[in-house]
Amino acid sequence: LRPNSDEARDIAYHFHSYTNPRVHEEQGPLIMDRGEGIYVFDTQGNRYIEGMSGLWSVAVGFHEQRLIDAATQQMAKLPYYHNFAHRSHGPAIDLAEKLIGMAPVPMSKVFFTNSGSEANDTILKMLWYRSNALGKPEKKKVISRIRGYHGVTVASASMTGLPYNHKSFDLPIDGILHTTCPHYWREGRDGESEEDFATRCAEDLDAMIQSEGPDTIAAFIAEPLMGAGGVVVPPVTYWEKIQAVLGKYDILLIADEVICGFGRTGKMFGSETFDIRPDIMTLSKQITSSYFPFSAFMMTEEVYAPIADEAGRIGVLGHGYTGGAHPVGAAVALENLKIIEERDLVANAAERGAELQAGLRGFAGHPHVGEARGVGLIGALEIVAPEGREEGFNPGQLGAAMNKHFLKNGLISRAMMDAMAFCPPLIITAAQVRDILTAVEQSLEGFAAEMQV
């Protein structure tokens, strides 16, 4: 590395998220320079299909002039204001009304935050507050799922059900429980049908509630379709059975729509795709296409009213963020949602999604593909070891190896352990879906050749 090069300075000064620091010190970074449509270009001029929309989030592509203009105009007019102490501004009001209007079930209020983690963390605090308001201080536990992903702050990382997010961080905190991961391919038993597996997931949840005491559980949090845990599509009848259990014990349902929301699964919300009736919905990522850090959660009147009553009694809601309801973020979100609607990107996600899913299913017979799965424009291929050599690989090693072949073929995917995820921008065309599938085919060939030696 040239001294003082970007690579050398990155290694010297930049502590990366979700990166092995010691490997980074040896390998250095992949430095991106600019974006255009579904593509990003590194500083060497190499072009990649951003098959992950960054981090599952850039719905409208990497150079949308309308979002740049919306941000610039808002910056020039009122670059910052907040919503503390009854203050408000146009973009926050418009966006709150817009989101309530878009909700798949009747929602009452929107609370603005800055990241998915922060939104989920805030939801937990609001639930504790609500339980106190209702005179049920013992009803505060939350159940999430093994491999669910809800963020990395202390509370949201506790709700996340992945080992890396707990290990050595002294997490999870008390009162957060994790139930069965609804991944039929991995967790289903010999001879067990998908529906029977869904029944077992619901029974496991029921048993956990019973053993903890139904009066101690405030809520169940889940992604309609798990993203970061490996793109796990719930088995048929899963959501119907889970919701029946929650209904039995008066437990609120939080749909974490941070990845699924705004078209990803081929409907506006994952809750619509899977027929979920949430009490609270977490929103982020595609809400601004990640051009601006932004998040929110919506709640029903039943959730909101006791919180508002309690704050009324105390005198103020003791919670809020300097950047919450940021006018620039809200303006970008409004324009982004307008683009999604005007260009009918949800329908495009459904149509291009069907092509992507059919293409991925076409690799299911490949000797290195254990499962092809997904819905709409989110999918994954589970990479498996050569037959008989399963013991020779650590978890994640195959995914890391596969990633190198993808990059060589100009495709950015993300290895979730050994599952290669696909989550391209919603603006993708049919020809670009074919380009992804061609790159996957070439990468699988390269990977198979590497495995033979």
Ligand code: PLP
């Ligand atoms: N919830 C879900 C479903 C997510 O996928 C993520 C991030 O990937 C989060 C929450 C956390 O969001 P953030 O990284 O903005 O804190």
